[in-house]
Amino acid sequence: MSTGPLDDEPPGPAEASGPPSVPRGGGREAITRAARESFAERGYHGTSIRDIARRAGLSLSALYHWHAGKQELLAALIEESIDEYFRRCDAALRAAGDDPAGRLAALVRATVEYRVSRRVESTIATSEWRNLEPQHRERLDGMRAAATRLWADLIDDGVARGAFRCAHPGDARRAVIAACNAIAQWYEPHTHGGLDVTDLVDRYTAIALRIVDCR
Amino acid sequence: MSTGPLDDEPPGPAEASGPPSVPRGGGREAITRAARESFAERGYHGTSIRDIARRAGLSLSALYHWHAGKQELLAALIEESIDEYFRRCDAALRAAGDDPAGRLAALVRATVEYRVSRRVESTIATSEWRNLEPQHRERLDGMRAAATRLWADLIDDGVARGAFRCAHPGDARRAVIAACNAIAQWYEPHTHGGLDVTDLVDRYTAIALRIVDCR
DNA sequence: CGAAACCTATCGATCGTCCGTTCGGCGGCC
DNA sequence: GGCCGCCGAACGGACGATCGATAGGTTTCG
Secondary structure (H helix, E strand, O other): OOOOOOOOOOOOOOOOOOOOOOOOOOHHHHHHHHHHHHHHHHOOOOOOHHHHHHHHOOOHHHHHHHOOOHHHHHHHHHHHHHHHHHHHHHHHHHHOOOOHHHHHHHHHHHHHHHHHHOHHHHHHHHHOHHHOOHHHHHHHHHHHHHHHHHHHHHHHHHHHOOOEOOOOHHHHHHHHHHHHHHHHHHOOHHHHOOOOHHHHHHHHHHHHHHHOOEO | OOOOOOOOOOOOOOOOOOOOOOOOOOHHHHHHHHHHHHHHHHOOOOOOHHHHHHHHOOOHHHHHHHOOOHHHHHHHHHHHHHHHHHHHHHHHHHHOOOOHHHHHHHHHHHHHHHHHHOHHHHHHHHHOHHHOOHHHHHHHHHHHHHHHHHHHHHHHHHHHOOOEOOOOHHHHHHHHHHHHHHHHHHOOOOOOOOOOHHHHHHHHHHHHHHHOOEO
């Protein structure tokens, strides 16, 4: 959405085509990945740009060649994360039918799968939000609000149509979201590898349906 | 209840009492309070001890006169926070009867009241945990585990006795705890002042009972 | 075809600032 | 006169950021 034409990958090192600039040291992507891991492990202020550069196997100057600075690195990471989450939710809802329970299940599935598959980014987005400078925070607040609205509209609709009987939709919404989001904090692929993600989705769908008191 | 300037023992400037050392500049308590607010607002690494000293209205040296350093300040804050939470839970459970639903309600009440009344400490304890050095972390991990066990034993017992019908007690436990803990992140006394805490307790008790599928 | 100009990805060195911590001293109440 | 609460100055190091240089590829052009 934002950070430029080369956000994904520098033109491939495809053999046949002419060799258009192949970052020798891994380039932008190596730095982004290193920043993601470092921010997740030690937090924004606990990570120095020297840590990031070292992890990427590049120099401090290479970092500044590819990115505007530490703050933009954080903002880009969070933006990409929220953006993907929103797209997943949107797609899940469009594929779902009209039944409130089915729509809630779709949103829970999208969220659980996202939290499991993007644990690292999830941690950053939730715990480093306050370290965004106002310019970035304002922009990203809108995206966050849009994702929240997906949940709110869905639950309000279910209540209005009598499918959900919970007395306080706002609290139900916060409880469901909090429960799903917390997965990123305790789920460890090594430890819970035996737990199939589809099982996890089923369990949290059942919990969510009970929270909204689906008849 | 808690963080008042005279919460501990430093005898107030009461006229009659007299002798025992009254810190002129607010002393230890002023620094602890300043550290709590700063850590909560900007995080451990985002806060400098100069920020803390300035906020307390004292010099950098005064901070070191009262505390061993930045890390000990954080550890003391978190320890006090967990310790009080555990004592509240323990008291609530001892006052509760034998009925699983009643015991769960007691634990939810203790947790919700705690998250609302100690929002600031709650934020620090949950988000600055990783910044504890190993020695402190190991000690505090035990306290955290004890609090989790309170929930786990209660829910397992309810399931064993047939009062709760949820298929996966561990997931129910994590969902309930996550929902209650999240309150500290969205509840604002100014905004939600009209919402009585007893109402909030009732709402979250209902949600918790639905999560564990109480018959 | 070859050279000169240009671009890209990277480097090492360096800037001024802020960090956590330490130390010696000083005024006022016992 | 000694201790208690507090201060200012200082230390070495790490921080985020900037700079000019360079190796090697690409384009331009005579």
